Amino acid sequence: MSQKLELLPAVDVRDGQAVRLVHGESGSETSYGDPLQAALAWQRAGAEWLHLVDLDAAFGTGDNRAQIAEVARSMDIKVELSGGIRDDASLAAALATGCKRVNLGTAALETPEWVAKVIAEHGDKIAVGLDVRGTTLRGRGWTRDGGDLYETLARLDSEGCARYVVTDIAKDGTLQGPNLELLKNVCAATDKPVVASGGVSSLDDLRAIASLVPEGVEGAIVGKALYAKAFTLEEALKAVSE
Numbered sequence: 218m219s220q221k222l223e224l225l226p227a228v229d230v231r232d233g234q235a236v237r238l239v240h241g242e243s244g245s246e247t248s249y250g251d252p253l254q255a256a257l258a259w260q261r262a263g264a265e266w267l268h269l270v271d272l273d274a275a276f277g278t279g280d281n282r283a284q285i286a287e288v289a290r291s292m293d294i295k296v297e298l299s300g301g302i303r304d305d306a307s308l309a310a311a312l313a314t315g316c317k318r319v320n321l322g323t324a325a326l327e328t329p330e331w332v333a334k335v336i337a338e339h340g341d342k343i344a345v346g347l348d349v350r351g352t353t354l355r356g357r358g359w360t361r362d363g364g365d366l367y368e369t370l371a372r373l374d375s376e377g378c379a380r381y382v383v384t385d386i387a388k389d390g391t392l393q394g395p396n397l398e399l400l401k402n403v404c405a406a407t408d409k410p411v412v413a414s415g416g417v418s419s420l421d422d423l424r425a426i427a428s429l430v431p432e433g434v435e436g437a438i439v440g441k442a443l444y445a446k447a448f449t450l451e452e453a454l455k456a457v458s459e
């Protein structure tokens with residue numbers, strides 16, 4: 218039986234609120250209220266995963282660490298935690314929430330030795346977020362270039378990185394459809410599972426991503442489309458299980 222696409226509804230937290238950004242740009246927020254209530258709603262709707270992001274920590278404008286920890290600890294489902302996890306202390310705090318795995322973004326670009334060390338220590342609890350414009354990686358809240366996607370992917374593969382979360386920044390928060398070419402290209406460049414992020418706007422987009430499961434796509438993060446009620450999470454889960 219072919220594997221089904223995992224869906225990860227997103228809760229991105231900025232200034233204590235669940236928000237969605239457009240192209241990840243600071244200041245483009247639309248607010249959707251209390252992050253815990255949003256997360257609990259996705260759990261009630263049948264989510265098996267929650268993608269939980271501390272945007273302030275990613276941007277370097279503070280953090281929502283206590284609130285994020287409360288959300289993570291309140292979930293019965295698996296949590297993927299990201300934003301501002303860049304050193305031993307922030308990694309320890311993230312893992313102490315009981316999350317299933319963390320995503321490292323900026324650290325993979327700026328402190329590769331540390332990332333190699335924590336991959337060796339924590340195995341598949343560590344994923345790397347490859348946030349790209351074209352094929353150039355972006356870090357520090359997607360404000361700084363951080364090298365070539367495929368060179369970085371080869372390095373991380375050689376270090377045993379278990380999984381990649383691939384975001385096309387040009388698509389993120391736009392409801393313009395995922396970058397399927399990018400996903401196919403990344404899958405062709407690595408044997409490791411890929412989680413797709415950015416641009417999902419419809420159930421057909423999810424079906425298109427699901428068609429890439431045989432190529433190595435394991436999951437899809439869904440944000441704006443759920444908050445904008447383009448479809449419900451129940452409908453999305455059904456669409457990818459058909």
Ligand SMILES: O=C(O)c1ccccc1N[C@@H]1O[C@H](COP(=O)(O)O)[C@@H](O)[C@H]1O
Nearest residue numbers: 241275299300301320321322323346358
């Ligand atoms: O998810 C977003 O919209 C986003 C926008 C701008 C920056 C980061 C964003 N999210 C995720 O944050 C982590 C990276 O954080 P860091 O670089 O490790 O501090 C990564 O998972 C991004 O996808």
